[in-house]
Amino acid sequence: MPEVWIRLSTADRRRNWFWTAALTLVCAGTTVAVSLVEPEADHWRWAGGCAIVWLAAVVYTINRGYGRTLLTAQGMAFRTFFSRRRLPWVEIVRVERRSHTARSGEWWYLRVVRVRGRDLAVPGAFTSRRYDRDFERKLALIEDYLRRAAAGEEGNPRSAPRH
Incomplete structure (x- = not known):
């Protein structure tokens, strides 16, 4: 699988600067x-x-706007101004789309649900538009990488039979 970056588009970063x-x-x-x-x-x-x-x-807002995620065959690498984190696919159960509603509006973001530990936000994957094709494409891409990794690993706890 090729390495793919997930990040905000130039227009989305510009919109983030506007709100800042x-x-x-x-x-x-x-x-x-x-x-x-x-x-x-x-x-x-x-x-x-x-x-x-x-x-x-x-x-x-700046950290959120410039955060990005690298998808590789081994896992995900989260990068923001303040942190770097690698997460192998075997530690990920699923990716969820979540929403947050406030007085000023609603926005959606992606969270990685891990086998152990707290859920993590996916840098570079959020939107305030209800039907955002780019956001949906990012979700589908991460789910595709997760599905491929689960199918290709024998030691994956998600592929083991449950009793």
């Missing part, structure tokens, strides 16, 4: 509004709190 900029404007507006309303002693506390929330949100 929108978040920056909201946090900057909140900081200015609070500093004008609050007394001098308290407005630095509010500004610092807004800055911390903004920084955490920006780091999250």
Whole structure:
């Protein structure tokens, strides 16, 4: 099986930058509004709190936007700005499409369900569009690699008969 990268398209990364900029404007507006309303002693506390929330949100959106996954015959390699992780196919039970709903909208992402341990998000595989062909293609590709790996390994615990 050839190695394949799963990542956001250029248009999706641009959309991610747009929302990062929108978040920056909201946090900057909140900081200015609070500093004008609050007394001098308290407005630095509010500004610092807004800055911390903004920084955490920006780091999250940039990390999410530039995360990617490499599919190989041996397994999956997750890459983000802050982490690198390899996961062999024998440790993966299935890949699930999950959704998250908030006041601002809904988005979908992929999670890898492991034999042991917590589920892991697949970097480079999320969307906010209800019927996104690219997202569905990524899910089908990962499931195809998982299916091929399960069929080709004798020592795979998923292929052993269960009693």
